[in-house]
Amino acid sequence: MTMLGRMRDHKSWLKWSLAIIIVAFVGFYAQDFTNTTTTPGGAPNDIVAQIEGRAITTESFRRAYYQQIQSYQAAYGGNIDEQILRQLGIDRQILEQMIDEQAALVEAARLNLTVNDIEIRERVTSLPGLQEDGVFIGEVRYRELLRSQVPPLTTPQFEESIHDNLLLEKLEGVLTQWIDISEDEVREEYRLRTEKVKLDMVTFSPDDYTTDVTVTDAELAEHLTDNAATYEIRDKRKIRFLAIEAESLRAEITVTPQQVETYYNTNLPQYSTPEQVRASHILFNSEGADEVALLAKAESVLAEARAGADFADLAEQYSDDTGSASLGGDLNYFGRGQMVPAFETAAFGLMPGEISDLVQSDFGLHIIKVVDKQEAFNRPLDEVRDQIADQLQWQQALDRANAVATELSNTIAGPDDLDRVALERAWEVKESNFFARDEPIEGLGMAPGVASAAF
Template sequence: MLKIILGGVLLIICGSMVITLVPGGLGSAFGFGGPPRGVVARVAGEDVTTLQVQREARQMLRQQMPKAGAQAAMLLPFFASRAADNLINRQVLLVEAERLGLRANDEELRDELQHGRYAQAFFPEGKFIGQDEYEARLRQADISVPEFEQEVKSEILFDKLRNLVTASAAITDADVRKEFERRNSKVKFDYAVLNKDDLLKSIHPTDAELKSFYERNKATYNNSIPEKRKLRYVVLETAKVEAQTQVTPDDLQAYYDQHRDEYRVPEQVNVRHILIKTPLPGPDGKVDAKGAEEARKKAEDVLKQIKSRGNFAELAKKYSEDPGSAKDGGSLSWIGKGRTVPEFEKAAFSLPKGGTSDLVQSSYGFHIIHVDDKQDAHLKTLDEVKDQIQSTIKQQKAARVADSQASALLTQARTAGLDKAAAARGLQVISTDFVSRSDSLPGIGSSPEFMNAAFEQREKSPPDQVQLPQGVVVYEVTATKPPATPTFEEIRSRVETEFKNERVAALLSQKTKELSDRAKAEHDLKKAAKELGATVKTTDFVLPDGQVPDLGNLSGPAAVVFSMEPGEISGKRKHRCGAVFVGKAGAFRAGFCRQERSDTRLSSSKQAAGTFRAFRPKRTRADAKIRQDQD
């Protein structure tokens, strides 16, 4: 049960925030129209900018698709909406944190950088990397020092608000039991579905209906044909320059000497472990002594088997309660210091190669640790890192040469013209027809960075250049077409699709209600379904998080079946298809053991934190006061 403060905080956030969405703002972040730089939204007067959205989207892309490589630029626009949502939702909570009097000061900032999530980056082994290196790393991440430090302070505020909310959760034994039963109840039911695609086939609009729809929704199509431009450009590819770049032995040695710290390898151990969990603390902060003693006895029994020449890996697979490593024989592979809890680290690094520990107790439970191998701290030799250094030097040299060539090309292009400047260097000038911001270009591909620069440039102004991941592009804009509103004939196909989708939604709702009403009146879902052309299917016994064909996850609209009586017929349910349910039978898996009680309590605690996070995308937009900025 969440205390009053939780509901109060969420209510205030949802009820009082003013969010202003700027038309075209999101599209402009990745070249889909609108101003090239600007504001996506305003939350209580604070701007969420396109540059912030770009940075957030890049970070999401790196985390979720680290191997995207050359496709990264094409994938970025697909992360834009979620990135904007993240930033807006985060700003809503930060404003609320400040309203509650929560603050983050410089001392907390220093502590977070030194001991928090950024410690490894800026304070490796507890030592600051230095102000110059600190600023260089932030520049590489495309963020200034003030912006970064403000973001860290925002994260501190965010943590404070989350702790305030989750600390307000008091979970009783009755709550735990009720939650356990909810998760483990199973149900079997019939359901009738009306297929959206079948209904779409029955809709045949006339030209008059489509034209009326177009006129009624004309504001939607206003300026929907984006601005277009004709471009001419030359691409100086760094890869081609790099292929002709030579690296000398002196270059390698000099780079190695200047970057020795990058090639230092810390002490590491290759370890396995077997974990026997102890119960989590209850609401009073105390651990169940009986449960802890049972865990100790179990761990001692496993240790006894190991000392009797038992196979550690096989025993880990059988007994370990660490789901991440048990299936791999308890292997955690190579770990360095600072990667594990202190008790585990102390034991692991004190054992010899091939050694096995006695019981080691941590906040997780009892560990038995085995060291497969050890590696002392050392400096990699030049031979070991030669290929890596050579690649880095080549890239650096090639970038400098490409920049120099681009500057010379640009200077001549501005005086003698792009064609003459390119011909003097044996380079090709690429000319386009009219293109929009979202188009892919020959030799460049899909590049929001290039398009943003090109669409800022005035028509027929002197050539300019832009740096891209693949090299430098020198370009000029030769013609411009402003945004336009398409005629009905130009977008007839789109209008027809949108008309049908609107009509089928109403038809689906009407038919599903008729199906439900008729089934209830006749007390027969199958008969009603046959009369209306619906399909009836029967499930197996399924859990609340189970999947059912046509319905998907039962946590959605179909969740109503868990509260229905056998034979009861539901009302209409909006889904990917229209659906009506009839309850058949229910079942409950009994047996509420200590571990399940502990796991359920932990999950319920996490649910309080989840409430803090999950309400944001659902509630903020629905309940907050939202208005369009007409400026």
């Protein structure tokens, strides 16, 4: 069967494959996370879209939106205006991409595709933005980078995004593994892309003949009837509004040392680095294997390791974990709860330099060697004081903006009141473009709450 034939037979699968292609994985760069100096409309937990029970919240959309804006500004030296990007529909494109991604994740779940903790860990430690001189920067700096974002990003949040991207990669593999491209198809595609022709042509413009054509009212009416949908104008609204931006209120807010200290003590786990170990392992995959032969092989390799053979060389030669085998089995540092229970118990029960007995997990048999151990510790308050103050200032600005909005909404009953309030506070009443219920609003972007109220 030709590739074209298979594509015809798998059209419903291809729509997922094409969706995946446009879902670009955003690499980790500490400077490129969300900058919340402006905020598209909607409370953080408002649902912008929902796909088979998977919700896209305003917070997640906002994070993706500003990350994309910053990437554009970084690429063009900051010389690109956010308002222009909104007019080009960038917010709608981002939302559509997020919907495509969630739809693909629904399909991955339907196909029972999974991602395990080891795969997530290997991807995290191999990200270029989390490496220094080709080596993972370590658990402490990793968590510090996540916490330094505004708002802070937790380890589970970041690793959930890694999980989703790995799942999408697996789905892409499932959808494309049946494609077999023949040499003839490659040659034909090459010919189509490189073949050139030279021709002479004469063009005829319809404008040259309009004076010779007469269209009757009856013909116009018939055309309109036959193509009514083409000329249909969707119901749209235009609004006047006051935007209360939290960023403009930040300068009025002073965070006291006592508030910082209280927040630190209340959220101490956020500034704690738990006990962690650095380990290497050799995996003997049990899937489809003869248990007796697999056990014999694992015991033989374990004997070599304990006899003094180089553990990294043994991992490269024998390990079925393709992600870590080329690294000599190195899994870098990890804390509790990041590995499967049996593996975790064995690793944390060893001292540096010790090699475990054979450890059974859902993946097969492991030989584990602990390289290093780090005790749990807390970052001191002085080290994170400025970060906490900035975070509290931003949160209080948001709270004040919400309070002001609530207060003013009770005093505004009509257009004249809107103008009065704007005059009293030296604010500007803004006017939007015409927008449909599911279109971005000029000056606000995708704001489903505002659109719903307008309609």
